Amino acid sequence: xxxxxxxxFEPKTATGRITNFVDERVxxxxxxxxxxxxxxxxxxxxxxxxxxxxxxxxxxxxxxFLTFFFDPSMAxxxxxxxxxxxxxxxxxxxxxxxxxxxFEIRGGLFMRQVHHWSALLFVAAVSVHMLRVFFTGAFxxxxxxxxxxxxxxxxxSMAAGFTGYSLPDxxxxxxxxxxxxxxxKSIPIVGTYISFFLFGxxxxxxVIIGRLYMMHIMLVxxxxxxxxxxxxxxxxxxKHTQYxxxxxxxxxxxxxxxxxxxxxxxxGFFFIVFGIIAFVAATxxxxxxxxxxxxxxxxxxxxxxxxxxxGWVDGALRxxxxxxxxxxxxxxIRFPWGVNTLSFNVLGPALIPAGIVFTALFLYPWIERxxxxxxxxxxxxxxxxxxxTRTAIGVSGFIFYCVMWAAASSDLIATHFQVSLNDVxxxxxxxxxxxxxxxxxxxxxxxxxxxxxDREIALHGRETGRIVRLPHGEFQEIHAQLDDYKRYKLVxxxxxxxxxxxxxxxxxxxxxxxxxxxxxxxxxxxxxAPATPSELEAGHHHEAIEAxxxxxAIKH
Amino acid sequence: xxxxxxxxxxxxxxxxxxxxxxxxxxGLYAVVTTMNEAKADTTTFTAQQVEEGEKLxxxxxxxxxxxxxxxxxxxxSLAGVGAAAVDFQVGTGRMPMQMQGPQAREKPKxxxxxxxxxxxxxxxxxxxxxxxPAEEFIDGGGDAAVGGELFRVNCAMCHNAAAAGxxxxxxxxxxxxxxxxxxxxxxxxxxxxxxxxxxxDANISPEGxxxxxxxxxxxxxxxxxxxxKLGSLGPVSEGLFxxxxxxxxxxxFTIWLTSRTS
Numbered sequence: 001x002x003x004x005x006x007x008x009f010e011p012k013t014a015t016g017r018i019t020n021f022v023d024e025r026v027x028x029x030x031x032x033x034x035x036x037x038x039x040x041x042x043x044x045x046x047x048x049x050x051x052x053x054x055x056x057x058x059x060x061x062x063x064x065f066l067t068f069f070f071d072p073s074m075a076x077x078x079x080x081x082x083x084x085x086x087x088x089x090x091x092x093x094x095x096x097x098x099x100x101x102x103f104e105i106r107g108g109l110f111m112r113q114v115h116h117w118s119a120l121l122f123v124a125a126v127s128v129h130m131l132r133v134f135f136t137g138a139f140x141x142x143x144x145x146x147x148x149x150x151x152x153x154x155x156x157s158m159a160a161g162f163t164g165y166s167l168p169d170x171x172x173x174x175x176x177x178x179x180x181x182x183x184x185k186s187i188p189i190v191g192t193y194i195s196f197f198l199f200g201x202x203x204x205x206x207v208i209i210g211r212l213y214m215m216h217i218m219l220v221x222x223x224x225x226x227x228x229x230x231x232x233x234x235x236x237x238x239k240h241t242q243y244x245x246x247x248x249x250x251x252x253x254x255x256x257x258x259x260x261x262x263x264x265x266x267x268g269f270f271f272i273v274f275g276i277i278a279f280v281a282a283t284x285x286x287x288x289x290x291x292x293x294x295x296x297x298x299x300x301x302x303x304x305x306x307x308x309x310x311g312w313v314d315g316a317l318r319x320x321x322x323x324x325x326x327x328x329x330x331x332x333i334r335f336p337w338g339v340n341t342l343s344f345n346v347l348g349p350a351l352i353p354a355g356i357v358f359t360a361l362f363l364y365p366w367i368e369r370x371x372x373x374x375x376x377x378x379x380x381x382x383x384x385x386x387x388x389t390r391t392a393i394g395v396s397g398f399i400f401y402c403v404m405w406a407a408a409s410s411d412l413i414a415t416h417f418q419v420s421l422n423d424v425x426x427x428x429x430x431x432x433x434x435x436x437x438x439x440x441x442x443x444x445x446x447x448x449x450x451x452x453x454d455r456e457i458a459l460h461g462r463e464t465g466r467i468v469r470l471p472h473g474e475f476q477e478i479h480a481q482l483d484d485y486k487r488y489k490l491v492x493x494x495x496x497x498x499x500x501x502x503x504x505x506x507x508x509x510x511x512x513x514x515x516x517x518x519x520x521x522x523x524x525x526x527x528x529a530p531a532t533p534s535e536l537e538a539g540h541h542h543e544a545i546e547a548x549x550x551x552x553a554i555k556h
Numbered sequence: 557x558x559x560x561x562x563x564x565x566x567x568x569x570x571x572x573x574x575x576x577x578x579x580x581x582x583g584l585y586a587v588v589t590t591m592n593e594a595k596a597d598t599t600t601f602t603a604q605q606v607e608e609g610e611k612l613x614x615x616x617x618x619x620x621x622x623x624x625x626x627x628x629x630x631x632x633s634l635a636g637v638g639a640a641a642v643d644f645q646v647g648t649g650r651m652p653m654q655m656q657g658p659q660a661r662e663k664p665k666x667x668x669x670x671x672x673x674x675x676x677x678x679x680x681x682x683x684x685x686x687x688x689p690a691e692e693f694i695d696g697g698g699d700a701a702v703g704g705e706l707f708r709v710n711c712a713m714c715h716n717a718a719a720a721g722x723x724x725x726x727x728x729x730x731x732x733x734x735x736x737x738x739x740x741x742x743x744x745x746x747x748x749x750x751x752x753x754x755x756x757d758a759n760i761s762p763e764g765x766x767x768x769x770x771x772x773x774x775x776x777x778x779x780x781x782x783x784x785k786l787g788s789l790g791p792v793s794e795g796l797f798x799x800x801x802x803x804x805x806x807x808x809f810t811i812w813l814t815s816r817t818s
Binding site for chain 2: 046087088121125268272273276282288291292293300302305306308408418420
């Protein structure tokens with residue numbers, strides 16, 4: 001007889017024997033026990049990360065299909081496929097094979113559209129997910145690093161999108177590449193060399209599609225996969241955040257366990273997302289490359305725009321004036337070796353707004369932590385209104401982005417709303433500076449007003465709309481008290497106060513500390529304090545009197 | 557030949573060369589600029605039509621274009637614009653103009669085909685200009701692929717590669733080309749209405765124009781292989797559709813999935 005504990009479980013069915021065999025060797029049940037018990041809170045806004053993950057899987061599947069038929073060669077050929085308006089036209093093999101995928105390969109056009117639509121949805125889901133994380137404060141300790149990983153994923157997804165957008169070598173994507181070439185060339189001194197290195201000679205050259213292809217199908221997806229792995233690993237370590245509510249605190253997670261409920265939901269959701277994408281791809285055209293014709297550096301079509309996620313950078317370029325009144329934005333600077341040109345009119349808009357957005361995005365968790373001196377772990381999210389200044393900063397950045405985003409479609413705004421293109425540009429230039437400030441002020445006021453409304457409701461209850469006339473002729477509206485669960489949401493949040501500068505060990509308030517104190521004031525000086533228990537008590541007492549008056553009135 | 561090479565250092569050689577160069581350029585220019593006019597007025601109008609056209613002109617157009625179409629502050633002289641210009645401007649309803657603005661907008665036309673021809677007949681008598689397009693060039697029987705290339709090089713920068721139209725400066729615009737008749741497309745190319753440049757026969761040959769028209773007919777009639785076109789406006793309408801409709805449906809499903817049955 002062998003040792004006893006090994007033989008305690010004797011599977012009775014064939015399936016049982018196979019799973020037991022595997023389990024004894026890899027210990028799967030242990031992992032399943034650990035992961036299956038991971039609890040995920042239920043809220044619709046938590047699912048955008050999943051949408052991003054699923055669209056990435058769809059991208060891998062449809063992208064693999066496309067690589068079977070796509071040829072990234074820039075050799076010249078004459079089109080001989082079934083699309084009549086391009087018959088016999090000289091074009092690159094890359095464009096020709098993209099047309100073949102669209103018109104000759106069975107299901108090819110559908111797969112191209114699946115790939116492109118899911119790419120747009122992928123970046124959109126990543127963006128919405130990040131907005132959710134920002135506005136609910138989910139980036140706070142211990143999740144700062146995961147926020148950074150998320151930011152890197154956003155940049156990588158834009159890179160994946162752009163490299164893919166350029167592959168078909170049609171007129172539209174070629175125009176986009178030309179803009180990238182212009183931006184690269186505007187880098188002082190080394191720009192021309194980088195451009196020649198990138199394109200293997202003068203633009204467009206004969207190598208760029210092949211190079212972008214390698215980045216698009218290998219380097220960028222591999223980096224995205226790596227980042228996703230790190231991202232999910234950290235999600236498991238940190239556990240999921242949850243919205244505030246009764247019984248929820250920083251030490252627990254209220255929700256469903258992964259197995260079986262959540263796993264079923266998540267698995268089903270993958271097919272739902274796939275189904276939506278498939279439906280849209282089957283019924284709505286995306287990137288009709290046959291309309292644009294082969295790339296040729298001479299024509300530039302009206303209405304040339306990048307895909308939405310690059311739009312804001314394109315918009316910044318459109319907003320930038322070449323001349324500021326009488327001052328040119330392109331400078332010729334004399335050096336001992338000759339004259340160098342600094343094209344600030346291209347370099348500035350291409351790099352500065354994106355630099356501002358991404359720097360702020362990556363640094364924000366640390367800035368807020370420094371200002372609040374809050375070093376505790378947070379697993380319960382903030383309602384955006386309860387952190388008015390952060391919410392206002394977020395909206396301000398969002399508007400900054402959206403103004404540039406709108407500028408990328410300035411020509412379509414002009415034609416479709418029958419206004420002058422120049423006026424659209426002037427207004428957007430003004431909004432570029434004024435919009436974020438206005439957005440900040442308005443959002444902060446709205447958030448504070450909502451907080452006051454919450455406080456009012458917590459103290460005095462909800463207006464029922466029932467008007468009662470008292471015996472002495474007075475009219476009163478009956479207020480209904482909230483139940484404890486609902487009231488908890490309105491009063492159960494932290495509201496830090498603005499801090500004075502704290503002297504260091506030598507008793508001196510340093511300049512840095514002074515700045516921190518000022519920022520702390522900026523964040524919290526006009527806070528609306530949540531109703532305290534004693535205030536609630538007083539408020540309810542008042543209500544009780546009213547209610548008893550009411551009772552009397554009715555009894556009479 | 558030897559004499560010529562010996563004289564090449566003569567003090568007047570440079571002058572002689574300059575004169576020869578100027579004459580050559582001038583001569584070529586003269587030939588090129590007359591190529592368009594050479595084809596003018598191949599269609600004939602009857603005297604009756606001219607007479608009727610003048611009456612219509614005085615009643616409807618002279619307010620801005622002046623008596624005898626000599627022009628005024630409100631409208632240009634029409635001498636030499638040709639019958640094709642009338643065919644396009646009046647035939648598409650752009651003239652008489654609804655109001656002064658960055659450019660005349662298309663609207664329901666005010667004159668029927670016969671009246672438009674009469675007006676064209678009258679304007680054609682004012683001076684040589686592009687004639688009504690010949691039938692052979694507007695039959696849409698050219699080479700769509702060649703037309704497509706010509707269109708992308710010459711037209712797409714304003715009208716968009718899919719002929720969906722585009723914006724110009726200060727409220728001017730290039731209209732979408734779907735639904736424009738072949739005859740009007742041809743007239744527009746030879747007369748350059750509103751803010752459009754003239755594409756004369758030296759610039760794009762009549763056969764080339766025929767190819768362009770064929771291309772536009774083809775893309776208008778072929779339908780959209782990939783499904784609904786979203787206005788053929790490119791990535792902006794695609795992005796807008798994604799952010800509204802697609803993301804809206806996705807959010808709908810997330811709300812459904814996380815709702816409880818309580």
